[in-house]
Amino acid sequence: xxxxxxxxxxxxxxxxxxxxxxxxxxxxxxxxxxxxxxxxxxxxxxxxxxxxxxxxxxxxxxxxxxxxxxxxxxxxxxxxxxxxxxxxxxxxxxxxxxxxxxxxxxxxxxxxxxxxxxxxxxxxxxxxxxxxxxxxxxxxxxxxxxxxxxxxxxxxxxxxxxxxxxxxxxxxxxxxxxxxxxxxxxxxxxxxxxxxxxxxxxxxxxxxxxxxxxxxxxxxxxxxxxxxxxxxxxxxxxxxxxxxxxxxxxxxxxxxxxxxxxxxxxxxxxxxxxxxxxxxxxxxxxxxxxxxxxxxxxxxxxxxxxxxxxxxxxxxxxxxxxxxxxxxxxxxxxxxxxxxxxxxxxxxxxxxxxxxxxxxxxxxxxxxxxxxxxxxxxxxxxxxxxxxxxxxxxxxxxxxxxxxxxxxxxxxxxxxxxxxxxxxxxxxxxxxxxxxxxxxxxxxxxxxxxxxxxxxxxxxxxxxxxxxxxxxxxxxx
Amino acid sequence: xxxxxxxxxxxxxxxxxxxxxxxxxxxxxxxxxxxxxxxxxxxxxxxxxxxxxxxxxxxxxxxxxxxxxxxxxxxxxxxxxxxxxxxxxxxxxxxxxxxxxxxxxxxxxxxxxxxxxxxxxxxxxxxxxxxxxxxxxxxxxxxxxxxxxxxxxxxxxxxxxxxxxxxxxxxxxxxxxxxxxxxxxxxxxxxxxxxxxxxxxxxxxxxxxxxxxxxxxxxxxxxxxxxxxxxxxxxxxxxxxxxxxxxxxxxxxxxxxxxxxxxxxxxxxxxxxxxxxxxxxxxxxxxxxxxxxxxxxxxxxxxxxxxxxxxxxxxxxxxxxxxxxxxxxxxxxxxxxxxxxxxxxxxxxxxxxxxxxxxxxxxxxxxxxxxxxxxxxxxxxxxxxxxxxxxxxxxxxxxxxxxxxxxxxxxxxxxxxxxxxxxxxxxxxxxxxxxxxxxxxxxxxxxxxxxxxxxxxxxxxxxxxxxxxxxxxxxxxxxxxxxx
Numbered sequence: 029x030x031x032x033x034x035x036x037x038x039x040x041x042x043x044x045x046x047x048x049x050x051x052x053x054x055x056x057x058x059x060x061x062x063x064x065x066x067x068x069x070x071x072x073x074x075x076x077x078x079x080x081x082x083x084x085x086x087x088x089x090x091x092x093x094x095x096x097x098x099x100x101x102x103x104x105x106x107x108x109x110x111x112x113x114x115x116x117x118x119x120x121x122x123x124x125x126x127x128x129x130x131x132x133x134x135x136x137x138x139x140x141x142x143x144x145x146x147x148x149x150x151x152x153x154x155x156x157x158x159x160x161x162x163x164x165x166x167x168x169x170x171x172x173x174x175x176x177x178x179x180x181x182x183x184x185x186x187x188x189x190x191x192x193x194x195x196x197x198x199x200x201x202x203x204x205x206x207x208x209x210x211x212x213x214x215x216x217x218x219x220x221x222x223x224x225x226x227x228x229x230x231x232x233x234x235x236x237x238x239x240x241x242x243x244x245x246x247x248x249x250x251x252x253x254x255x256x257x258x259x260x261x262x263x264x265x266x267x268x269x270x271x272x273x274x275x276x277x278x279x280x281x282x283x284x285x286x287x288x289x290x291x292x293x294x295x296x297x298x299x300x301x302x303x304x305x306x307x308x309x310x311x312x313x314x315x316x317x318x319x320x321x322x323x324x325x326x327x328x329x330x331x332x333x334x335x336x337x338x339x340x341x342x343x344x345x346x347x348x349x350x351x352x353x354x355x356x357x358x359x360x361x362x363x364x365x366x367x368x369x370x371x372x373x374x375x376x377x378x379x380x381x382x383x384x385x386x387x388x389x390x391x392x393x394x395x396x397x398x399x400x401x402x403x404x405x406x407x408x409x410x411x412x413x414x415x416x417x418x419x420x421x422x423x424x425x426x427x428x429x430x431x432x433x434x435x436x437x438x439x440x441x442x443x444x445x446x447x448x449x450x451x452x453x454x455x456x457x458x459x460x461x462x463x464x465x466x467x468x469x470x471x472x473x474x475x476x477x478x479x480x481x482x483x484x485x486x487x488x489x490x491x492x493x494x495x496x497x498x499x500x501x502x503x504x505x
Numbered sequence: 506x507x508x509x510x511x512x513x514x515x516x517x518x519x520x521x522x523x524x525x526x527x528x529x530x531x532x533x534x535x536x537x538x539x540x541x542x543x544x545x546x547x548x549x550x551x552x553x554x555x556x557x558x559x560x561x562x563x564x565x566x567x568x569x570x571x572x573x574x575x576x577x578x579x580x581x582x583x584x585x586x587x588x589x590x591x592x593x594x595x596x597x598x599x600x601x602x603x604x605x606x607x608x609x610x611x612x613x614x615x616x617x618x619x620x621x622x623x624x625x626x627x628x629x630x631x632x633x634x635x636x637x638x639x640x641x642x643x644x645x646x647x648x649x650x651x652x653x654x655x656x657x658x659x660x661x662x663x664x665x666x667x668x669x670x671x672x673x674x675x676x677x678x679x680x681x682x683x684x685x686x687x688x689x690x691x692x693x694x695x696x697x698x699x700x701x702x703x704x705x706x707x708x709x710x711x712x713x714x715x716x717x718x719x720x721x722x723x724x725x726x727x728x729x730x731x732x733x734x735x736x737x738x739x740x741x742x743x744x745x746x747x748x749x750x751x752x753x754x755x756x757x758x759x760x761x762x763x764x765x766x767x768x769x770x771x772x773x774x775x776x777x778x779x780x781x782x783x784x785x786x787x788x789x790x791x792x793x794x795x796x797x798x799x800x801x802x803x804x805x806x807x808x809x810x811x812x813x814x815x816x817x818x819x820x821x822x823x824x825x826x827x828x829x830x831x832x833x834x835x836x837x838x839x840x841x842x843x844x845x846x847x848x849x850x851x852x853x854x855x856x857x858x859x860x861x862x863x864x865x866x867x868x869x870x871x872x873x874x875x876x877x878x879x880x881x882x883x884x885x886x887x888x889x890x891x892x893x894x895x896x897x898x899x900x901x902x903x904x905x906x907x908x909x910x911x912x913x914x915x916x917x918x919x920x921x922x923x924x925x926x927x928x929x930x931x932x933x934x935x936x937x938x939x940x941x942x943x944x945x946x947x948x949x950x951x952x953x954x955x956x957x958x959x960x961x962x963x964x965x966x967x968x969x970x971x972x973x974x975x976x977x978x979x980x981x982x983x984x985x986x987x988x989x
Contacts, residue, residue, distance in 0.1 A: 067605060071825040073598065074585045074607060074704040076739050106821050108868070110845055117824020168841075170829070299868035301877060304711035304818055306740050 029267065030231040033259050034239070035194045035224060036186035039201055040179045041211040042155070042219035043086045049154050049178035050077030050120065057217055061171035065157075069176040071115030076305050079104075083178040084309065086210040087127045087152050088319045090180055093204050093326055094147050096131025098316050102151075104306045108299040113157035113170050121181075123300040126151035127309060128182075133204070134328055135196040140342040145197045146185030153179050180210070186225065186236065191255040195248055198222060199350060203327040207352050215246050222251055226258045227272070237262075238272040242286055245279045254279040258286050330355055338362065338369035347377055353391045357398045364402025371405050379422055396425045403432040416489050417441050444491045453491070454499045457482055468504055476500065506531060507667040508984055511576055511724040514670055518565065518575050525565070525575030529558035529619050532577045536621065536668045539988060543644045545653075545663040547582045548590050549622040557619040564617060572727055574617030579672040581660050582623035583630055584610050584715075585704040593706045594626040594638040594656075597826045597833045597852035607704025608736045609673060609715050616731040621669050625659030628854045629823065630680055630708040632656050633926050636917050637856045644913070645688060646985040647951055651910035654684030660718040661688040665952075666988040671728060672718045677708050678811055679905075679930025681716045682942035686905035686954020689944040691971065691981060693717045693725040696962050697937035698743035700729075701736030707822040709815035710741070712934045721981055722943065722971035726750035729964060745962060753965045754972040759793035761970065762898040768804040769903030769929055778904050781946030781953045785974065786902070792973055797898050801890045806883045807932035808924055813867050813880035814935075819857075820864025826852060859920065888936040895960045900970055904929055905942040905954035929956060939964050943971045944980040952980075 048055055051068035067075045091098045105123035128150035134142040157172035182201065188194045202220060205211040213220045227239035240262070245254045257279075262272050277286040325333070327349045334345035334355075349355045354376065361372040380401065384391060404421055407413050413421065413436060424435045436442055444450060457479055458465055468475040479500050483491055506514075506523065517523045533551055540546050554577065561575035585591045585603035592598045606614070614620075627637040635643040635658025643658040645651040646666035653662040657674035661684035664672050674681045676694035685692025693716045700715040707713060717728045730751065735744040765786070770779060786796055828834035828848025835847035853861070867876035894901060906926060916923045933940045938958055945955040959967045975981050 070830055072603070072605075072831070073591070073593070073601065073706040073825070074583075074603070074702075075605075076703050076741075078738060078740055108821050108824060110824065110827060112827075112829050112841065115825060115830060117827060118821050297870045299821070299865065299870075299873075301817060301821070301868055301873070304709075304741070305707075 031228045031259075031263055032231050032233070033189055033191075033255075034186045034227045034229060034236055035188040035191070035255060036239075037184045037188070037194060037198060038223040038225070039182045039198070040221040040223075041090075041182060041205050043083050043178040043180055043210055044212055045080055045082045045086070045178055047080060048176035049080050049083050049152065051176055053176065055177050059173055061160075061169070061173060063173065065172035065175060069115065069172055071117070077120060077303075079306060079309065080178065083152055084127070084311070085319055086178075086208070087150065087180055088311065088316060089208045089210055089323065090150055090182070090205065091128035091131065092316070092320055092323060093208055094128070094131030094133055094150075096147065096150070097129040098311055099125060099127050099129060100311055101125065102127040102309045102311075104152075104303045104309065105300045106303045109296050111156065111159075112168065113159045113172070113175070115157065115172060115175055119154060119156060120303055120306070121153035122151035125308075127311070133197060133200050135193065135200050136331070136342055136346045137196070138192070143193065145187045145193075148183045148185055150180055150182040153181060155179050186227075191252040191259075194224065194255055195252055198248060198251060200327065203350050207324055207326055215248070218246065221246065224251060224255055224258075226255055226262070228259060228262045228266070238274050240272060240274065240286070241276045242279050243276060243289060250279060250281050253281070253284055254286060257284060261286065324352070338373070340369060340373055344373045344377065348373060351391075357391050357394070360398035361402040361405065364399050365405035365409065368405050368409050371409065372402070375401055375405060379419065383422075383426060395428060396422065400425050400432060407432055407436065411443060411445060411492055412436065413441055413443050414489060414493060417443070441490060444487055445495060447495070450491060450495050450499050453483055453486060454496075454503050457486075458503055465504065476504070479504070507535060508982070508989075509670070510720050511573070511670050511727050512721070514576055515572050515574075519570065525558040525561040525577075525619060526555060528575065529554050529577045529621070532621055532669055536663075539666060540663075540668060542649060542987075543646060543662050543666055543668070544641050545625050545643050545659040545666070545668060546579070546622045547592055547594070547625050547640050547659070550589055550620050553589070554619050554621050561617050561619060569617065571617045573613070573731055575619060576617070576670060577619040577621045578613065579621050579624045579660060579663055579669040580610060581626055581657055581672065581674050583626060583675055583706045584673060585706065586610055586620070586623065589623065591623065591706070592639070593630070594628040594640060595853065595857070596639040598706075599639065599833065601832050603704070605704060608701035608738065609732050610704065612731050612734075613673070613728075624657070624663055624672055627656035627658065627680075628857050629706070629819070630656040630675055630677055630713075631819070631856050631860055633679070633683060633923050634911070634913070634916065635659065635684070636913060637854055639854060642913055645910045645951075646988050647689060648910065649987075650912055651951065652687070652913050654687035654906075654910065656680040656684075657692075657718065658684050661685055661690060661692065664688070664690045664718045664720065665985060667984060668988075670720070671724055674716055674718045675705060676714050676716055676930075676934065677712045677815060678934050679927040681718065682905050682930050682940055682954065682956055683927060685718060685942040686944075686956075687910040687952065689947075689952030689954075689980070689983060689985075691719050691722055691725055691941065691943050691975075692954075693719070693722075693729065693941045693964070693968070694933070694939060695729060695733065695964050696743070696939045697934075698741050699939070699962065699964065700732045701734070701739040701742045703736055703738040707818075709818040710822060711818060712811075712815060714934070721975055722941065722968045723751065723754055723975075725941065726754060726968045726972070729968075733964075743962075748965050750965050750968055753969050756969045757793065758789065758970060758973050761789070761792075761794040761900070762797055763789055763794050764797050764799035764894050764898030764901040766799050766801040766804065766894070766901060766903055768801050773907050773925075773928070774904060775908045775948065777946075777948035778907070778909070778953050781948070782902070782904050782955055785945040785955050788974060788977060789902075789970075792977070799894045799898060799901065801887075801894060801932065803883065803886045803890050804928070804932050807887055807935055808928060810880040810883035810887070811927075811931045811935060812863065812924060813876045814884065816860040816864030817868050817877050818864070820861045820868065823853075823857070823861055828852070856920070884935045887932050891932075891936045891938060891958075891960075899959070900963070900967060901958040903956055903958075905956040906930075909948050909951035909953060933958055937961065939967055941967050941971050943974065944983070945978070946980060952983075
């Protein structure tokens with residue numbers, strides 16, 4: 029039986045406002061428990077929420093970034109349920125009238141084409157606190173620092189057909205929120221969280237199968253693993269005559285499995301109704317225009333520009349635009365290298381990226397500046413150095429040994445392009461290896477490589493390869 | 506001295522015929538002597554009151570002339586007061602001391618008033634008789650066998666018995682106007698959003714409105730001057746200019762168009778009350794007003810709509826009282842569910858639990874459209890009724906309640922008949938309008954209240970109409986014998 033996988037994602041992006049969505053308490057991460065929770069966050073009697081305008085602006089940004097309609101009037105609603113880390117006994121969210129309506133993101137497929145993933149809606153809501161079940165001798169500790177932190181919940185259509193597509197969508201959204209400067213994207217700290225709705229159906233079937241909702245998937249890798257595990261589980265279940273039950277399942281990364289979640293999410297009737305403490309949120313055309321005028325170039329646009337203007341492959345362009353700092357770095361390299369986009373792309377995605385990964389540092393903290401890398405590429409393209417030499421210079425740059433030209437000068441790495449010097453080197457090799465010359469002339473053409481190797485060895489790699497080839501061909505003929 | 510109005514007391518204070526400390530001591534003595542009978546106070550803040558009074562006296566000596574400087578008053582125990590218990594009439598908050606002041610508490614403090622104490626009330630402002638208080642029922646000073654009305658029964662009884670010159674109160678479905686009527690005083694419920702709700706413990710957020718209990722409309726105007734205004738901490742407070750409410754009190758009523766809704770004079774209205782209202786209308790005609798018959802056809806729907814909307818909001822507003830962070834917690838909970846169930850079962854009284862259950866039911870999946878949404882539609886219709894009426898008239902006048910104060914215990918086992926006693930007041934809350942109840946007579950020694958209703962933000966006009974009536978009558982000046 030051939031199965032089709034259907035995936036929809038719900039992403040909770042924590043907004044990087046300085047204060048909480050309905051109070052003035054700080055949102056900084058990592059403070060001592062309950063030191064960043066005021067009377068509003070604690071749900072004290074008589075205390076009222078006041079909307080943080082910054083959160084609204086950030087939601088508008090996201091809406092524009094996904095080409096969505098921004099609601100002129102949206103409504104905050106209460107989602108009622110009891111839980112100790114939910115101080116008011118309800119979460120302020122948006123239900124029937126969210127701030128951001130239908131939109132989409134175009135994701136890059138493996139074959140270089142793009143696929144449009146629909147986004148149903150995005151709405152503002154407050155986060156709950158945290159229940160801490162360890163370290164209290166069987167009791168539960170409650171930390172309300174997180175209570176009231178603004179979240180934007182972004183709900184996709186069930187448009188993804190594989191874990192790979194889900195990852196591509198998630199990465200595109202991740203890139204977008206970081207470009208927009210509305211979320212730090214830190215999945216480990218939970219500032220970018222993802223729940224996946226997964227179902228399967230027979231190929232050709234138009235109705236959806238019963239879905240399960242996967243929670244606790246806090247890295248891109250886990251999203252892929254959790255979905256793949258769940259798909260396998262559902263297929264095995266159905267093929268053995270069973271039925272998928274609609275439920276919430278928790279992903280366990282240690283065991284790499286999903287299992288049913290029990291507790292607060294179980295069979296709740298949330299009794300949503302409009303929050304009478306907050307007026308409907310009204311957004312004017314002027315407000316939207318003001319936000320639009322401040323928008324940076326977004327990843328999808330940038331990707332297309334990199335393809336069109338620099339002739340990059342869609343894949344390379346996609347990697348380079350995945351975060352804004354990398355894209356900016358790349359463009360600086362292109363400029364300083366006097367427009368060598370392909371070479372620049374190769375270096376940024378190859379040597380530089382490998383070195384950064386190995387040292388586990390961000391591109392913004394790279395010891396090799398974009399200007400230096402551009403200079404290095406300029407010296408390759410103007411034949412001052414060979415690509416091979418360039419790698420050793422890159423290392424020197426990494427170790428802060430000075431500028432590109434300075435290192436070339438100091439180490440005497442300038443490529444030999446002097447015709448006389450190359451000719452005499454070739455002559456000396458022909459004199460040194462008469463047997464090999466004879467064999468080559470007798471038809472053993474593979475030996476050409478031997479002579480190139482020897483020439484490079486004797487010159488310390490500094491000889492210009494094209495010129496060497498020309499001279500070797502001429503003299504060996 | 507205790508029979509004087511705020512306006513008169515301000516004159517006594519400013520001419521140094523009495524100091525605020527002396528005045529405060531006088532009312533504290535009255536409370537200590539007389540409140541054992543009435544039970545109108547939950548907390549008496551003797552020490553703080555005398556400190557504030559002394560401060561007011563020294564401010565006056567330094568030249569401060571605020572009309573409220575040194576005037577003692579009481580706060581309904583629904584307004585959070587920093588460092589002083591705020592119980593909301595509930596066992597749930599019997600141990601609750603707020604770390605903040607309500608905005609209206611701050612405003613009155615800044616105006617120089619002296620806090621005598623916190624008044625008794627129906628638990629979480631749910632009730633029309635003040636029998637639903639954890640601290641026991643309040644008695645009506647006109648007849649201590651009767652209820653003072655509710656939920657602001659303590660504030661009304663305390664003002665009527667002259668234990669305080671004035672008190673704050675709140676009105677969600679009539680909780681200022683109905684007890685004011687039953688106790689023979691002036692109760693003002695301003696437009697929704699005119700006074701900040703910050704720090705006022707919520708019952709039904711879209712209906713709750715702070716207001717005043719005073720002897721006269723003039724005093725209400727003086728207090729409203731201090732309390733009205735936009736508060737950035739309350740998103741539902743309204744940012745419109747605040748006039749000087751005392752400035753227009755004496756304006757002429759010549760040509761004032763008064764609407765008399767026929768729905769307010771129908772079946773169920775006590776005949777003495779009907780007569781008293783008719784007599785008051787004559788006075789208004791004498792003052793130059795024109796009486797016009799009007800209709801408010803959806804008035805009858807206001808009670809069912811209210812008893813969907815208010816409980817719905819209350820069921821959510823009261824979810825925070827879970828025994829986790831503050832307030833009542835049951836002894837030795839065995840697990841989380843036990844903690845929730847017993848803390849709430851033991852901490853809340855019967856009427857509160859009844860409304861939480863109704864509210865939870867009407868918001869439940871499958872019932873939401875049939876109840877909550879339908880009630881909101883009715884609410885809209887009721888607002889429309891008033892809007893139509895105010896095209897023809899300037900204010901609307903009718904009885905505040907269908908009957909005078911009833912005996913304690915008489916309706917406590919019959920919630921529906923209790924709910925029906927709010928028939929004339931509830932529609933005003935649903936429409937967010939201002940209303941004031943003033944005394945207009947007696948039936949069998951129990952006061953009769955008349956309600957004046959105006960368009961949004963027409964407080965100045967309402968108080969003007971009430972004041973002009975009070976200048977030619979003396980119902981508002983009557984004091985219950987036992988408390989004179």
